[in-house]
Amino acid sequence: MKKPTLDTLAAQVGVSRQTISNVLNKPEKVSPQTRQRVLAAIEAAGYRPSNAARALRTQRTHTLAMRLSNAGDGINGAVMDGFLHALVTAAGLRGYRITLFTAADDSAELDIIREFRDSKAIDGVILTDTHAGDQRPNAIHDLRLPVVAFGRPWDREGEHDWVDVDGAAGVAQATRRLLDDGHTPVGFIGWPDDTGVGADRYAGWARATGYSADQQRRYSTRQLDSPVAGGEAMAKLLDEGVTAVVCASDSLAIGAFGRLRDKGVAGHVVGFDDTPVARMIGLSSLRQPVHEVAKHVVETLLGRISDPEGEPRHILLPPTLQARTVASTS
Amino acid sequence: MKKPTLDTLAAQVGVSRQTISNVLNKPEKVSPQTRQRVLAAIEAAGYRPSNAARALRTQRTHTLAMRLSNAGDGINGAVMDGFLHALVTAAGLRGYRITLFTAADDSAELDIIREFRDSKAIDGVILTDTHAGDQRPNAIHDLRLPVVAFGRPWDREGEHDWVDVDGAAGVAQATRRLLDDGHTPVGFIGWPDDTGVGADRYAGWARATGYSADQQRRYSTRQLDSPVAGGEAMAKLLDEGVTAVVCASDSLAIGAFGRLRDKGVAGHVVGFDDTPVARMIGLSSLRQPVHEVAKHVVETLLGRISDPEGEPRHILLPPTLQARTVASTS
DNA sequence: TTGTAAGCGTTATCAT
DNA sequence: ATGATAACGCTTACAA
Numbered sequence: 306m307k308k309p310t311l312d313t314l315a316a317q318v319g320v321s322r323q324t325i326s327n328v329l330n331k332p333e334k335v336s337p338q339t340r341q342r343v344l345a346a347i348e349a350a351g352y353r354p355s356n357a358a359r360a361l362r363t364q365r366t367h368t369l370a371m372r373l374s375n376a377g378d379g380i381n382g383a384v385m386d387g388f389l390h391a392l393v394t395a396a397g398l399r400g401y402r403i404t405l406f407t408a409a410d411d412s413a414e415l416d417i418i419r420e421f422r423d424s425k426a427i428d429g430v431i432l433t434d435t436h437a438g439d440q441r442p443n444a445i446h447d448l449r450l451p452v453v454a455f456g457r458p459w460d461r462e463g464e465h466d467w468v469d470v471d472g473a474a475g476v477a478q479a480t481r482r483l484l485d486d487g488h489t490p491v492g493f494i495g496w497p498d499d500t501g502v503g504a505d506r507y508a509g510w511a512r513a514t515g516y517s518a519d520q521q522r523r524y525s526t527r528q529l530d531s532p533v534a535g536g537e538a539m540a541k542l543l544d545e546g547v548t549a550v551v552c553a554s555d556s557l558a559i560g561a562f563g564r565l566r567d568k569g570v571a572g573h574v575v576g577f578d579d580t581p582v583a584r585m586i587g588l589s590s591l592r593q594p595v596h597e598v599a600k601h602v603v604e605t606l607l608g609r610i611s612d613p614e615g616e617p618r619h620i621l622l623p624p625t626l627q628a629r630t631v632a633s634t635s
Numbered sequence: 636m637k638k639p640t641l642d643t644l645a646a647q648v649g650v651s652r653q654t655i656s657n658v659l660n661k662p663e664k665v666s667p668q669t670r671q672r673v674l675a676a677i678e679a680a681g682y683r684p685s686n687a688a689r690a691l692r693t694q695r696t697h698t699l700a701m702r703l704s705n706a707g708d709g710i711n712g713a714v715m716d717g718f719l720h721a722l723v724t725a726a727g728l729r730g731y732r733i734t735l736f737t738a739a740d741d742s743a744e745l746d747i748i749r750e751f752r753d754s755k756a757i758d759g760v761i762l763t764d765t766h767a768g769d770q771r772p773n774a775i776h777d778l779r780l781p782v783v784a785f786g787r788p789w790d791r792e793g794e795h796d797w798v799d800v801d802g803a804a805g806v807a808q809a810t811r812r813l814l815d816d817g818h819t820p821v822g823f824i825g826w827p828d829d830t831g832v833g834a835d836r837y838a839g840w841a842r843a844t845g846y847s848a849d850q851q852r853r854y855s856t857r858q859l860d861s862p863v864a865g866g867e868a869m870a871k872l873l874d875e876g877v878t879a880v881v882c883a884s885d886s887l888a889i890g891a892f893g894r895l896r897d898k899g900v901a902g903h904v905v906g907f908d909d910t911p912v913a914r915m916i917g918l919s920s921l922r923q924p925v926h927e928v929a930k931h932v933v934e935t936l937l938g939r940i941s942d943p944e945g946e947p948r949h950i951l952l953p954p955t956l957q958a959r960t961v962a963s964t965s
Numbered sequence: 966t967t968g969t970a971a972g973c974g975t976t977a978t979c980a981t
Numbered sequence: 982a983t984g985a986t987a988a989c990g991c992t993t994a995c996a997a
Contacts, residue, residue, distance in 0.1 A: 358974030360687035688990035
């Protein structure tokens with residue numbers, strides 16, 4: 306009835322415990338016949354190696370840590386939700402587990418990561434919500450702890466690994482789509498953000514439209530991230546003759562969308578992140594390929610764990626446009 | 636530069652490694668003076684006990700496992716999102732970590748849990764999304780693995796620990812609130828669910844209104860969980876003279892809310908779960924106290940870990956009504 | 966109060 | 982191809 310161990314199993318089969326360990330870790334070093342015998346015994350006894358013992362011996366925990374970003378304003382959380390699910394699945398496929406932690410700010414996050422490292426609790430770290438001036442990647446790198454970020458470093462070039470979504474490419478794609486559909490001019494509603502995600506998305510619109518500096522000013526606005534702000538922005542752009550816009554977020558897009566409907570204007574709004582809300586109200590939106598991101602994050606991190614000194618990897622993935630039939634005139 | 640261990644520290648301080656271990660685990664067994672000396676050395680060296688070694692010795696991992704439920708239809712996911720965050724925080728405060736896994740169905744979940752148990756990877760399990768006929772609690776109990784469920788067992792009485800939200804009480808509260816505000820009759824839009832969550836919420840409405848069986852039929856409907864269905868249900872109830880409704884979900888409520896607005900009727904809709912969408916459009920909703928639930932889940936589970944044979948604990952917490960000023964006529 | 970010894974369950978190294 | 986031996990770093994007796 307008690308848990309079998311290497312020793313008890315070895316006694317039963319009549320081999321040394323080392324042989325059993327070899328069957329599990331280096332099957333080629335053991336003869337096919339005894340391998341069969343051992344495997345059968347393992348199966349019969351339901352034997353599984355002890356995690357703790359293995360970790361103590363190998364100095365590998367097969368565990369990765371990630372901070373659960375500050376809970377649910379929810380609207381953006383949808384992306385992280387999908388990412389987390391994909392991440393856990395991808396890691397699980399490679400025999401790794403994800404343990405979570407929460408932290409009030411970046412410095413608290415670093416404290417926790419340092420403690421994890423010192424107590425040898427994890428093999429690597431996944432970073433999210435990177436921002437300009439982010440100290441974390443370098444700090445963790447200095448701890449000699451493998452790390453990969455979901456998100457580019459927005460100031461200097463990163464000497465650490467990262468995977469990110471190419472917001473500019475996504476916005477450009479959506480913008481071209483609207484132009485091809487005959488909408489003109491195509492506007493943009495973004496954030497007052499000069500360095501990070503917001504600037505990146507704005508750049509995609511500017512590139513795709515090829516508008517002059519003057520046109521860019523007329524056909525775009527920068528707002529705080531809320532539906533109300535999105536609605537006001539849409540009102541302003543309507544005055545400029547803009548009926549089709551790409552937005553930096555679903556939150557803004559929802560407001561713009563509502564304003565269009567209220568005014569009875571036939572236009573088109575594209576949001577960003579393809580949140581549940583967007584799906585629910587039939588809003589077109591740019592979907593981040595969280596599944597792909599998660600796979601690359603895991604592969605990159607495991608690669609870094611097995612080769613701490615290798616060249617840094619940077620991966621940029623395009624979002625995909627979820628085009629929906631929008632009943633913009635109710 | 637290398638990681639300090641008990642031995643290296645002991646050598647530095649000039650005591651046996653045992654003394655250091657005692658300082659950490661049974662401080663009262665060591666003299667105040669040497670304790671100070673040791674603590675200073677620990678601080679200076681940045682020493683932390685190795686997780687793996689400690690786990691191997693004590694047979695406790697300080698790790699709890701939870702399945703990340705199948706990703707994001709999103710609308711409901713908001714509750715789980717908040718719960719997960721609160722859970723990780725509550726567990727962290729007690730020195731426990733949460734590791735996640737994903738599974739296609741209940742039986743796959745059990746397989747993974749079994750493997751965790753066999754490899755001594757976890758101390759306990761948190762179960763969510765319990766449903767009628769749920770095999771998991773008993774199965775895990777049979778594995779002699781501490782388990783607590785977020786969600787009642789909906790068929791038989793549970794001999795396992797659980798924490799749940801009292802949906803009936805919440806709906807009753809919201810219903811009384813609408814009645815007090817002068818709305819009459821107050822309707823209910825729920826799910827075709829005879830045994831579980833849906834029936835529970837329905838019961839709260841029936842209790843608070845005191846309607847006859849006939850009235851209950853006229854003033855309530857049961858729909859699949861979608862905004863469209865909610866809108867259709869609202870249309871039907873409007874014909875019966877119902878302008879105020881409580882809904883079993885925000886999803887239904889959003890549809891009902893939209894229908895009210897489209898018809899230009901001044902009424903009131905209350906949803907369930909207080910999702911981001913509800914907050915965004917100004918919809919009143921019943922909020923599950925996920926923070927409290929998480930705290931109780933952790934306390935209960937840790938209690939069960941330290942006392943496997945104790946009496947089963949059942950905790951029921953009321954949701955709170957988030958009343959919002961609804962501009963139901965645009 | 967402090968030190969000594971044993972063992973938790975593995976895997977790596979070295980012999981056979 | 983297989984087996985014996987020695988860690989991995991800690992905690993819980995028990996002895997001094």
